[in-house]
Amino acid sequence: MLIELIVNGRRRTAENVRAGESLLYVLREHLGLRGSKDACEQGECGSCSVYLNGDLVCACLVSAGQADGAEVVTVEGLSDGESLHPIQQAYVSEGAVQCGFCTPGLIVATHCLLDASSDPSDEEIREALAGNLCRCTGYEKIVSAVRLAATETAAG
Amino acid sequence: MDYLRPRTWQDAVALKTENPAAVPINGGTDLMVEIKFAGRRPACLLDLSHLQVLKGWRKSNGTVELGAGVTYTDVLEHLGGDLPALAIASRTVGSPQIRNRGTIAGNLATASPAGDAHPPLLATGATVRVESMRGVRDVPVGRFFTGPKQNVLEPDELIRAVLVPAARGPQQFSKVGTRNAMVIAVVSFALAFDIPSRHVGTGIGSAAPTPIEAADATAYLEQELDRGGYWEEHRDLPAGTVDGFAERVAAAARPINDVRGPAGYRVHALRVMARRTLRWAWSALETDGTHAH
Ligand SMILES: Cc1cc2nc3c(=O)[nH]c(=O)nc-3n(C[C@H](O)[C@H](O)[C@H](O)COP(=O)(O)OP(=O)(O)OC[C@H]3O[C@@H](n4cnc5c(N)ncnc54)[C@H](O)[C@@H]3O)c2cc1C
Ligand code: FES
Ligand code: FES
Numbered sequence: 001m002l003i004e005l006i007v008n009g010r011r012r013t014a015e016n017v018r019a020g021e022s023l024l025y026v027l028r029e030h031l032g033l034r035g036s037k038d039a040c041e042q043g044e045c046g047s048c049s050v051y052l053n054g055d056l057v058c059a060c061l062v063s064a065g066q067a068d069g070a071e072v073v074t075v076e077g078l079s080d081g082e083s084l085h086p087i088q089q090a091y092v093s094e095g096a097v098q099c100g101f102c103t104p105g106l107i108v109a110t111h112c113l114l115d116a117s118s119d120p121s122d123e124e125i126r127e128a129l130a131g132n133l134c135r136c137t138g139y140e141k142i143v144s145a146v147r148l149a150a151t152e153t154a155a156g
Numbered sequence: 157m158d159y160l161r162p163r164t165w166q167d168a169v170a171l172k173t174e175n176p177a178a179v180p181i182n183g184g185t186d187l188m189v190e191i192k193f194a195g196r197r198p199a200c201l202l203d204l205s206h207l208q209v210l211k212g213w214r215k216s217n218g219t220v221e222l223g224a225g226v227t228y229t230d231v232l233e234h235l236g237g238d239l240p241a242l243a244i245a246s247r248t249v250g251s252p253q254i255r256n257r258g259t260i261a262g263n264l265a266t267a268s269p270a271g272d273a274h275p276p277l278l279a280t281g282a283t284v285r286v287e288s289m290r291g292v293r294d295v296p297v298g299r300f301f302t303g304p305k306q307n308v309l310e311p312d313e314l315i316r317a318v319l320v321p322a323a324r325g326p327q328q329f330s331k332v333g334t335r336n337a338m339v340i341a342v343v344s345f346a347l348a349f350d351i352p353s354r355h356v357g358t359g360i361g362s363a364a365p366t367p368i369e370a371a372d373a374t375a376y377l378e379q380e381l382d383r384g385g386y387w388e389e390h391r392d393l394p395a396g397t398v399d400g401f402a403e404r405v406a407a408a409a410r411p412i413n414d415v416r417g418p419a420g421y422r423v424h425a426l427r428v429m430a431r432r433t434l435r436w437a438w439s440a441l442e443t444d445g446t447h448a449h
Contacts, residue, residue, distance in 0.1 A: 001159060018157060019157045019158065019159035019201055020191050020197070020198075020201070022188060022192075041192045041193075042188075042189045042192060042193055043185055043188075043189065043250070043253065043254055044338065046251065046253060049253060055229075055256040055257070056252055056253050056256055057253050057256055057257050058253045058254070060188065060192075061183075061184045061185050061189070061253075061254075061257060062184055062188070062257070063159075063181060063184055063188060063201065063203070065159040065161060065201065065203055066184065066203055066205050068161075069206075109252070109253075112252070127337070128252060130251045130252070130336070130337030130338055131250065131251020131252060131253045131254060131337070131338060132251075
């Protein structure tokens with residue numbers, strides 16, 4: 001089937017998509033957007049987190065057909081060209097990126113959290129990021145990065 | 157795999173009759189996992205996720221009608237006042253990503269014994285509104301499940317809505333899992349007081365082939381509350397009454413041993429949860445009359 005959707009503000013089409021494929025597959029394999037990571041394909045790890053019509057979702061659980069006509073924002077859509085988004089910068093500054101596989105999903109989930117709550121408590125941060133798994137960092141540095149991003153965003 | 161995207165609810169119902177093998181997809185949080193992992197290959201998907209008419213809820217005559225597209229996030233953000241137990245349960249589901257997509261109707265249709273919406277829906281006496289070209293029928297949640305992952309839906313039927321009586325008393329939900337978030341219930345329990353009718357409702361999850369009510373426990377508690385005049389005056393409950401209730405809740409369970417926990421542990425946890433939820437709910441009644449916190 002033919003899928004038309006708006007990704008990061010641009011109208012995109014993907015041809016010959018199988019209905020049972022996921023939005024994640026469409027983004028990565030049809031549209032070449034490899035920022036959203038493919039790790040578990042069952043909603044457990046959050047590394048494929050994107051916005052779908054404004055909601056934070058796991059792209060691996062959205063069927064391609066369901067995404068037809070939708071507006072999608074991926075991690076690629078958050079930075080401004082080559083310059084990092086303040087949230088991305090905060091992850092780098094705090095050493096919250098090790099292998100980096102979980103990072104894109106965490107950046108999108110953090111973006112969603114800070115959009116709703118500009119000064120989240122540690123508990124709120126942990127709750128909001130509960131669907132994003134990281135094998136490397138032990139999460140402490142991720143929570144610090146979110147706190148830093150919150151302060152930077154508030155200051156900027 | 158074919159893909160059908162009805163534009164109206166009437167189209168969806170007609171398409172399901174024409175293609176009884178078509179598998180509805182809503183939030184996709186169960187179905188996509190089945191497709192990817194269990195290797196399920198539906199010949200045809202029937203996409204209900206675009207039907208705006210299913211996404212709303214409305215309250216009339218003391219009942220909240222949840223469209224089949226209502227998500228956990230909707231319930232916990234907007235319906236905590238009328239549906240406190242369901243809202244507490246919704247908050248324990250998966251992660252924000254899962255709660256944004258997963259629907260109450262999808263939870264019912266999947267019919268997992270561990271579905272977190274089920275105990276609150278049982279405890280509050282909710283009804284599932286099912287529709288096909290043959291007409292509409294309302295199925296009480298207690299009769300909706302027929303076995304693990306099995307329900308009463310006929311091949312031409314779709315869930316249209318879930319009708320939940322708005323709370324008229326405190327409600328609670330409790331779930332035991334291996335950690336705080338992203339976890340399937342090892343065992344779960346919901347409790348709902350309906351003060352005007354002097355009724356207590358219960359729902360147990362993950363402790364039998366289907367979600368079940370604890371009928372003996374509720375009958376016992378109602379009787380004790382009648383006898384002691386507790387409905388009129390919300391005094392502290394005697395420890396014996398709380399224990400008696402908890403024993404009967406535990407006795408209602410028919411759990412299995414599996415990777416998530418041995419049967420004996422489930423029964424023990426259930427006894428503890430029954431005691432706690434009763435104390436929490438009752439103390440809400442003592443402090444502010446009829447509303448749960
Ligand atoms: C990472 C993860 C964590 C999860 N955590 C929890 C948890 O904590 N607690 C819990 O209870 N569940 C959990 N789930 C399971 C799932 O999210 C829920 O069962 C959810 O409610 C399913 O709803 P859905 O709209 O996504 O269903 P879908 O996947 O769209 O559909 C599920 C089933 O219902 C059928 N169906 C859907 N809508 C209708 C309809 N209107 N009429 C007839 N049939 C219909 C579909 O054909 C399919 O068989 C989790 C899932 C994942 C992936
Ligand atoms: S790849 Fe989607 S949640 Fe893991
Ligand atoms: S940095 Fe390696 S998984 Fe998070």
